[in-house]
Amino acid sequence: MAEAGGADQLANLHLDEATGEQVSKSELKKRQKQRVQEEKKREKAAAAPPKPKAEKTGKTEEEEESELTPNQYFEIRCRKVQQLRQSKAPNPYPHKFKVTTDLRDFLNQHESIKTGEHLKDVEVRVGGRIYTKRAAGTKLVFYDIRAEGVKVQVMCQAQEAAGEVPFEQQHEHLRRGDIIGIVGYPGRTAPRNRPEGELSIFAKEVILLTPCLHQIPSEHYGFKDQEQRYRQRYLDLIMNENSRNVFLTRSKMITYIRRYFDERDFVEVETPMMNAIAGGATAKPFVTHHNDLDMNLFMRVAPELYLKMLIVGGLERVYELGRLFRNEGIDLTHNPEFTTCEFYMAYADVYDIMDITEELVSGLVKHVTGSYQTKYHTQSGEEYQVNWEKPWKRIDMIGALEEACGEKFPPGEELHTTETNDFLKRMLKKKNVECTPPQTNARMLDKLVGEFIEETCVNPTFITGHPQMMSPLAKYHRERPGLCERFEAFVCKKEIVNAYTELNDPFDQRLRFEEQARQKDQGDDEAQMIDENFCTSLEYGLPPTGGWGMGIDRLVMFLTDNYSIKEVLTFPFMKEETNQGKEKKPAAEVVGVKPEVEEGIRESGWDASKSLLVDHELYSAQVEHVRRP
Numbered sequence: 001m002a003e004a005g006g007a008d009q010l011a012n013l014h015l016d017e018a019t020g021e022q023v024s025k026s027e028l029k030k031r032q033k034q035r036v037q038e039e040k041k042r043e044k045a046a047a048a049p050p051k052p053k054a055e056k057t058g059k060t061e062e063e064e065e066s067e068l069t070p071n072q073y074f075e076i077r078c079r080k081v082q083q084l085r086q087s088k089a090p091n092p093y094p095h096k097f098k099v100t101t102d103l104r105d106f107l108n109q110h111e112s113i114k115t116g117e118h119l120k121d122v123e124v125r126v127g128g129r130i131y132t133k134r135a136a137g138t139k140l141v142f143y144d145i146r147a148e149g150v151k152v153q154v155m156c157q158a159q160e161a162a163g164e165v166p167f168e169q170q171h172e173h174l175r176r177g178d179i180i181g182i183v184g185y186p187g188r189t190a191p192r193n194r195p196e197g198e199l200s201i202f203a204k205e206v207i208l209l210t211p212c213l214h215q216i217p218s219e220h221y222g223f224k225d226q227e228q229r230y231r232q233r234y235l236d237l238i239m240n241e242n243s244r245n246v247f248l249t250r251s252k253m254i255t256y257i258r259r260y261f262d263e264r265d266f267v268e269v270e271t272p273m274m275n276a277i278a279g280g281a282t283a284k285p286f287v288t289h290h291n292d293l294d295m296n297l298f299m300r301v302a303p304e305l306y307l308k309m310l311i312v313g314g315l316e317r318v319y320e321l322g323r324l325f326r327n328e329g330i331d332l333t334h335n336p337e338f339t340t341c342e343f344y345m346a347y348a349d350v351y352d353i354m355d356i357t358e359e360l361v362s363g364l365v366k367h368v369t370g371s372y373q374t375k376y377h378t379q380s381g382e383e384y385q386v387n388w389e390k391p392w393k394r395i396d397m398i399g400a401l402e403e404a405c406g407e408k409f410p411p412g413e414e415l416h417t418t419e420t421n422d423f424l425k426r427m428l429k430k431k432n433v434e435c436t437p438p439q440t441n442a443r444m445l446d447k448l449v450g451e452f453i454e455e456t457c458v459n460p461t462f463i464t465g466h467p468q469m470m471s472p473l474a475k476y477h478r479e480r481p482g483l484c485e486r487f488e489a490f491v492c493k494k495e496i497v498n499a500y501t502e503l504n505d506p507f508d509q510r511l512r513f514e515e516q517a518r519q520k521d522q523g524d525d526e527a528q529m530i531d532e533n534f535c536t537s538l539e540y541g542l543p544p545t546g547g548w549g550m551g552i553d554r555l556v557m558f559l560t561d562n563y564s565i566k567e568v569l570t571f572p573f574m575k576e577e578t579n580q581g582k583e584k585k586p587a588a589e590v591v592g593v594k595p596e597v598e599e600g601i602r603e604s605g606w607d608a609s610k611s612l613l614v615d616h617e618l619y620s621a622q623v624e625h626v627r628r629p
């Protein structure tokens with residue numbers, strides 16, 4: 001019966017001559033009807049008059065794209081790059097391009113090439129970013145590329161093209177902002193309209209290495225929006241050579257400082273970023289939390305106490321370059337996280353440290369700028385002519401305040417008293433200086449110093465003779481009771497260095513910490529807490545020591561002539577953008593790319609406009625498995 005049923009089924013099948021398949025009668029009719037309709041469509045299309053060609057605008061494709069909005073350009077560019085990703089013709093993201101030529105060396109070595117001269121036997125292989133693209137017909141293309149802070153012209157001619165990819169296909173996908181690799185030779189162009197040609201790379205092959213999906217600003221208008229420059233520092237560096245030079249100068253300064261200390265037998269060390277106690281400076285700390293230990297920690301406000309404990313341990317010359325974190329105001333000269341250098345030197349005092357400061361900073365300025373004279377412009381446009389050459393001016397704090405206020409201040413040993421507090425309040429009122437609560441003696445004195453002394457310090461100046469109650473970690477003055485051996489160095493009315501003979505008396509240190517604790521109880525959030533471990537270390541013996549701290553960011557500001565600290569930080573702290581990501585789609589979403597499924601990630605949880613959603617239960621289980629022995 002089964003054989004008879006199979007024979008009946010075969011008898012009901014019919015041959016489809018177009019495909020050679022055996023199909024049912026109904027399927028055959030369906031296919032024949034569809035073919036007739038397709039044939040009619042082809043005949044109709046063939047009989048139709050040709051469509052009029054689009055009117056030529058005389059503009060290149062790149063020029064037309066420049067008229068698009070940024071979002072339009074981004075979406076069109078994403079789709080084109082996606083097509084290249086799929087076709088691999090060419091691969092828009094190759095793994096490797098061998099670069100053998102530094103563009104800076106290229107310009108120096110071949111500057112003497114004469115107009116019209118070509119060195120075809122010298123191979124040049126460079127990588128760089130396209131800043132301009134100019135086409136003269138279909139057989140000649142010029143690029144201006146930049147790399148390592150210099151620019152060079154690339155001349156591409158069809159007759160010189162080499163490689164597997166034809167000339168037109170090498171260049172049709174390239175746009176401003178793309179990173180390309182060039183294989184060619186050096187030469188100088190021979191233009192008809194001027195006597196001297198331009199040193200150029202004559203390209204044999206141009207390879208797309210990384211496309212830029214965004215429309216970069218034109219060189220004419222540039223990228224000048226200050227807030228966006230800080231938020232998009234990468235684009236700022238692409239478009240603004242001055243920003244690049246600032247960070248190169250910063251790196252050069254840090255290298256000089258390290259070399260200075262290394263050559264004098266200092267040991268560079270690293271100390272903890274998170275501490276159970278926020279000590280070492282008078283500042284308000286950031287608080288974080290350690291989950292496993294279930295305890296709050298403070299981001300460090302200074303490395304001072306740790307560095308002095310290393311001196312106790314026998315590392316007699318130490319320094320640290322690193323980040324500090326202070327939960328205070330943000331303005332033109334303050335950022336919540338910033339870079340400092342601190343050093344501590346056994347058997348030195350504040351006067352030795354003054355000499356080192358003058359030598360280090362003066363030498364640094366000379367090394368970086370080539371001169372001891374620099375110019376600095378304030379936000380209001382005021383210009384300061386700064387002479388960094390040693391020796392620097394020295395000002396006694398109390399003497400200068402007496403001169404400014406026209407009254408004799410209480411003696412040093414009484415500066416911490418209630419009577420002095422009343423006197424300082426009277427001075428503030430007399431001179432119309434405001435000091436927000438809490439009005440401790442230290443805070444009021446600091447306000448007076450800022451108003452009447454710091455404002456006079458344009459050239460590098462040492463302010464000395466600080467009261468002990470303003471300096472809980474400094475040693476008392478050997479000749480002036482109530483004062484301590486401390487100085488602050490000011491330039492352009494801003495502090496750059498704080499230093500002193502370190503307090504190494506464990507009895508005195510505890511009393512100073514207790515006074516700081518009293519000020520904290522009065523509401524001074526910046527007062528220091530008692531660090532018992534540090535006090536214990538002093539009981540083992542800290543040799544006579546000089547300590548010093550310098551703000552790197554502020555010094556970079558002065559030497560690069562920037563009045564805002566944000567200009568000298570690669571990524572300064574910025575308020576969160578409220579409309580961030582609401583309008584713009586990511587590239588993957590524009591072209592419909594979906595993520596590959598990976599362990600621990602829910603495929604159904606994908607939202608291209610947001611991110612991958614992690615399966616937290618699986619993640620927690622994996623973490624717990626790792627923790628178990």
